[in-house]
Amino acid sequence: xxxxxxxxxxxxxxxxxVLELLVLLAVIVYALFTWVFxxxxxxxxxxxxxxxxxxPSP
Amino acid sequence: MTxxxxxxxxxxxxxxxxxxGGAPQPRRTRRRQSVGxxxxxxxxxxxxxxxxxxxLYVAWxxxxxxxxxxxxxxxxxxxxxxxxxxxxxxxxxxxxxxxxAEPPDVTDVFGTMQIPRFGADYLRPIGEGTDRERVLNTIxxxxxxxxAMPGAEGNFAVAGHRxxxxxxxxxxxxxxxxxxxxxxxxxxxxDFDVWYVYKVTDSQIVTPDKIETIAPVxxxxxxxxxxxxxxxTLTACHPMWxxxxxxVTHAKLDYWMPVSEGTPKELSxxxx
Numbered sequence: 001x002x003x004x005x006x007x008x009x010x011x012x013x014x015x016x017x018v019l020e021l022l023v024l025l026a027v028i029v030y031a032l033f034t035w036v037f038x039x040x041x042x043x044x045x046x047x048x049x050x051x052x053x054x055x056p057s058p
Numbered sequence: 059m060t061x062x063x064x065x066x067x068x069x070x071x072x073x074x075x076x077x078x079g080g081a082p083q084p085r086r087t088r089r090r091q092s093v094g095x096x097x098x099x100x101x102x103x104x105x106x107x108x109x110x111x112x113x114l115y116v117a118w119x120x121x122x123x124x125x126x127x128x129x130x131x132x133x134x135x136x137x138x139x140x141x142x143x144x145x146x147x148x149x150x151x152x153x154x155x156x157x158x159a160e161p162p163d164v165t166d167v168f169g170t171m172q173i174p175r176f177g178a179d180y181l182r183p184i185g186e187g188t189d190r191e192r193v194l195n196t197i198x199x200x201x202x203x204x205x206a207m208p209g210a211e212g213n214f215a216v217a218g219h220r221x222x223x224x225x226x227x228x229x230x231x232x233x234x235x236x237x238x239x240x241x242x243x244x245x246x247x248x249d250f251d252v253w254y255v256y257k258v259t260d261s262q263i264v265t266p267d268k269i270e271t272i273a274p275v276x277x278x279x280x281x282x283x284x285x286x287x288x289x290x291t292l293t294a295c296h297p298m299w300x301x302x303x304x305x306v307t308h309a310k311l312d313y314w315m316p317v318s319e320g321t322p323k324e325l326s327x328x329x330x
Binding site for chain 1: 100119217
């Protein structure tokens, strides 16, 4: 499974694994905040923008 | 060499835990689980990941976009290079106001807005255009292109987010009749720096197609504005987090004042 697999793949003793896991999570969150979420917000789920317009804005 | 070193260490660590007895036991059982069980376990993990991702997305929209946008917006205000206005009550001019020509390009920042009702520290840049990505999500307040500029006859119409991206109009529903909206238009190159003080007249909740709310004379499309029709209109989402309707607030120009003459008294008053 995914979580046990990740845990097995991380090298080193347990304290090091924990540290690596935290770094990995930080990298994932950074990638989501920087690229993935802005893309979702712009192209998939545009939030309401508050303008009045002839074409109904989503 | 290092890699070779680590491999035996890891193996010995595993043997150590095997010697302890407890730890490896469940691992062996897990390996022997049925295909169905494995699928359920995988599904559970995917659901946990999806849940965490959704939670993070909510945190990103509701919190992180504000952090980024507020930071960006205060930088834009700084870039405008507005000098500290003299701390005296200048005279209130009610005649024809000086009007800056509309900036040619979308995203041009030409002024700031202060609304005492939103807090004494409320100071946001106003950019040209209402493009979602380039203006509303970054600059914050966006001037509807081809509507009047501050001080001019007609309707100075401005859109802004009510939630997310710095939420410049988050408290729009708190505005009461008579509240001041202070706009300062600055163009250093042209030596132009003027305050415009508007007073709220009314608010309405409409569907997003009601463009007559930003007509030169609000809600009277086709009517030519007179010297008495110097309006300001704010539009934001309603209800919060929804795109179903718009919250629209109108205000009328009370007076204007060159920045060199002083500071509007409204900025030092606390709204009741």
